[in-house]
Amino acid sequence: MTNENNNTIAWQNPMIYLLAFSSGFCIMGIELLGGRILAPFFGSSVHIWGSIITVFMLSLSFGYLAGGKLSTKAASLHRYGLIFICAGIAILPVAFSSQGIMEAIFLAIEDTRYGSLLASMALFFIPTVILGMISPYSVRLLVTDKNKSGQVAGFLYFVSTLGSALGTIITSFYLVLLFEVDDIIMVFSSALIMLGITAMIFHRVNQSKNSLNNHTSNQQGAADE
Amino acid sequence: MNKLITTLLIAIISNALISSALSTQAMGKTIHSERSLYRNILVEEDSGLRCLKFNVKSAKTQQSCMLVDDPQRLVFNYTKMLFSSLLINPNPEGILIIGLGGGTMSNVLHQIYPKASITNVEIDPAVIKVARNYFDFFENKNITAVAQDGRIFVKRAVIKKQQYDWIILDAFNGDYIPEHLMTQEFLQEVKSLLSDNGVLAANTFSVSKLYNYESATYKAVFGDFFNVKNANNSNRIILASVKALPKPDIIAQHAKALKEKLSPFNVDITKISHKMISTATTQDWPPASPLLTDQYSPANLLNLKN
Numbered sequence: 001m002t003n004e005n006n007n008t009i010a011w012q013n014p015m016i017y018l019l020a021f022s023s024g025f026c027i028m029g030i031e032l033l034g035g036r037i038l039a040p041f042f043g044s045s046v047h048i049w050g051s052i053i054t055v056f057m058l059s060l061s062f063g064y065l066a067g068g069k070l071s072t073k074a075a076s077l078h079r080y081g082l083i084f085i086c087a088g089i090a091i092l093p094v095a096f097s098s099q100g101i102m103e104a105i106f107l108a109i110e111d112t113r114y115g116s117l118l119a120s121m122a123l124f125f126i127p128t129v130i131l132g133m134i135s136p137y138s139v140r141l142l143v144t145d146k147n148k149s150g151q152v153a154g155f156l157y158f159v160s161t162l163g164s165a166l167g168t169i170i171t172s173f174y175l176v177l178l179f180e181v182d183d184i185i186m187v188f189s190s191a192l193i194m195l196g197i198t199a200m201i202f203h204r205v206n207q208s209k210n211s212l213n214n215h216t217s218n219q220q221g222a223a224d225e
Numbered sequence: 226m227n228k229l230i231t232t233l234l235i236a237i238i239s240n241a242l243i244s245s246a247l248s249t250q251a252m253g254k255t256i257h258s259e260r261s262l263y264r265n266i267l268v269e270e271d272s273g274l275r276c277l278k279f280n281v282k283s284a285k286t287q288q289s290c291m292l293v294d295d296p297q298r299l300v301f302n303y304t305k306m307l308f309s310s311l312l313i314n315p316n317p318e319g320i321l322i323i324g325l326g327g328g329t330m331s332n333v334l335h336q337i338y339p340k341a342s343i344t345n346v347e348i349d350p351a352v353i354k355v356a357r358n359y360f361d362f363f364e365n366k367n368i369t370a371v372a373q374d375g376r377i378f379v380k381r382a383v384i385k386k387q388q389y390d391w392i393i394l395d396a397f398n399g400d401y402i403p404e405h406l407m408t409q410e411f412l413q414e415v416k417s418l419l420s421d422n423g424v425l426a427a428n429t430f431s432v433s434k435l436y437n438y439e440s441a442t443y444k445a446v447f448g449d450f451f452n453v454k455n456a457n458n459s460n461r462i463i464l465a466s467v468k469a470l471p472k473p474d475i476i477a478q479h480a481k482a483l484k485e486k487l488s489p490f491n492v493d494i495t496k497i498s499h500k501m502i503s504t505a506t507t508q509d510w511p512p513a514s515p516l517l518t519d520q521y522s523p524a525n526l527l528n529l530k531n
Contacts, residue, residue: 039405040519043350043374046262107384114375177527180520 009052012077015202016138017159019084019195024163026119026188029171030091031056034124037094041102042116051116052124059125063132071140077203080141083133088189093159095182095189098123135160143161158216228236259357261351268359274300277327277355280400288398289327289358297333297490304427305492306453306462309501310391312422312479312494313466317341321382321418322374323406324396325352328362333490335368344389346368348396351419376405379414388420394427401460402430404522407439410444412518419467435527439463440504441514449505454498458475470503472485 024083034052035044042048071081093101102119109115143149175184250412253271260266267278276290290300299305306328310319318341322331332345347353350372356362371378375396386504392415396406405411415425425447431439443450447465455463469477480498486493517524 036522040376040408040410041380043348043373043377044403104379112374173526176521177523180518182520208338 005157010191012202013142013205015199016077016080017082019133019158019199020160021158021163022043022191022195023084023087023131024160025167026087026091026169026192027056027060027128027131028135028164029175029188030094030185031182032171033176033181034120036176037098037123038102038116040117041106042112042119043082045111045112050114051113051120054117055098055120055124056128056225061130061134063129063134066129067133068140071137075137076139077110077141077199077206078135079195080134081199081203083130083137084192085197086196087127087130087134088192090130090198091185091192094123094127095185159192227337253419257355259351259355261349261496262311263349263351266349266351266355268355273368275359275501277352277360279398289329289356289360291329293326296329296361297335297336297489299329300491302455304464305461306455306497306500307393307395307426307428308483308487308492308494309453309462309464310393310426310453310481311487312498312501313391313424313464314422314473314477315479315483317424318405319387319420320344320388320391320393320517321389322346323378324394325356326371327360327368327397328353328356329360330393330407331368331370332363335510336484337490341367346373346375348374375403376411376414379411379418383414383417387418388423389418390420390423392418392423392425397428398432399430402435402524402528404517404524405519407442407517407524408522409442409446409516409518412442416465416467418445421467423467425464425465428460429463430460431488431526431528435524437510438499438517438527439524440508440510441512442516443466444504444508445516449503451501451503452507452509453500454502455500464501470505476501484508 031052033046034056038048038052040049067083072085101122105115105119105122109118135156139149140162141155142152142156171184179187241380253269253274253276255267256269256270256275258266264279267280269276269278270293273293274290277288277291279288292298292300303352317338318423320334320338320341322343322344324343326332327346331343332346345353345368347356347370353362353370353372356370357364362370375394394415396403427443429439443463445463447467448474449470450466451464451470453460455466476498480494483494515521
């Protein structure tokens with residue numbers, strides 16, 4: 001019984017790393033597609049990338065702040081999974097209502113610099129804030145030993161930034177050649193939601209095993225007496 | 226320490242040698258060079274021929290050339306082939322040129338049609354400046370240059386309900402294709418800017434897969450169009466119009482009427498008229514080719530593949 005329980009615990013950390021990897025992959029994949037999405041309305045000049053990168057950096061910074069704060073209260077895999085599900089839902093408007101949003105901004109603002117900045121804000125701010133919450137929350141779930149906290153954080157950054165690198169190259173080299181922009185966004189969204197659900201299921205399984213384990217160990221303790 | 230100094234010295238010397246070897250490789254004398262927001266701009270002159278280049282090493286990157294002593298004589302074949310548009314509409318009054326280059330097309334068109342209003346759209350302000358300073362690019366109240374992305378200019382013009390008789394899309398070169406100027410949505414916007422007799426002339430450089438995708442996209446938006454090609458060039462001119470394409474006898478008639486007018490500019494319109502091939506008779510791409518859309522436009526990647 002203890003063995004099985006150890007198995008699930010052993011799988012918990014690799015799963016958190018996998019989720020962090022995927023979120024890194026999705027963040028950069030979406031950022032890259034951002035250029036493609038804005039181009040028909042705001043062109044493909046250097047300031048388009050200025051707008052997109054500014055918005056992503058800004059929202060990630062707020063996301064880190066919010067994720068860190070959130071992790072101080074009752075941190076659990078369940079809540080961790082919820083963050084993924086929220087992120088997956090928050091990027092759906094990029095696929096479904098970006099045209100209308102960009103058209104309205106295009107009509108309201110002549111200067112493409114501020115137009116593209118506002119459009120990237122409207123499309124990417126909320127999902128990227130939510131995706132930014134994942135890193136600090138992962139650290140909270142992974143760190144058990146204060147002495148190893150730096151090592152854990154370092155490995156987490158390694159994994160999630162590796163995900164970002166792969167998300168960038170795979171999206172720009174291959175995915176845009178194979179699929180439509182909206183389809184790729186949909187795949188990112190469903191992947192995030194599925195990973196979130198997986199984390200939540202994991203949490204359930206862990207919890208039931210834990211209570212079962214506690215129960216049996218209590219019984220054993222009673223028998224020993 | 227000594228080792229470090231010798232390594233540094235070797236590095237500096239070899240660097241200088243390599244760069245001087247590279248610069249002598251480039252033809253002609255560089256009379257102006259600058260790095261703009263988008264590219265390296267070079268103006269080179271060689272035995273009376275002044276050329277605008279957007280890069281050094283590649284031979285494909287000559288954008289625009291002018292004979293210093295005879296500026297109105299057109300040098301490039303593709304610029305001459307653009308005049309095939311006049312065989313569809315011989316009297317354009319409003320002209321839109323997307324992609325300025327040296328501004329030679331704008332200058333020549335102004336001489337042929339002094340009353341026509343010509344709007345040049347160029348994404349790079351530095352190119353406009355170079356055209357003014359080195360290629361005698363001429364502006365007045367009828368001829369303007371706007372520094373803007375072509376797609377945005379077109380979108381705004383659609384909202385303002387502007388109309389043009391002739392739209393020249395010359396924003397592509399062999400090195401890089403602005404992918405948002407290749408899509409079905411963009412071509413639809415361009416089409417809605419064309420007047421009843423309007424013609425679109427696009428100078429494109431697509432090869433392999435992109436050729437098929439591009440052709441299918443133009444056909445989906447405009448129906449049949451003319452391909453105008455030189456046997457030895459990698460580029461082609463796509464001629465599309467809102468109305469049905471004119472019959473060969475009308476084209477011959479227009480060619481006859483324009484012959485005198487265009488010969489001073491080194492344009493042999495009769496010869497060019499023979500190069501126009503309608504896609505109604507010759508469709509040189511697979512009919513099931515996918516379209517380029519705002520959702521799917523990896524034009525540069527498609528152009529890489531063989």
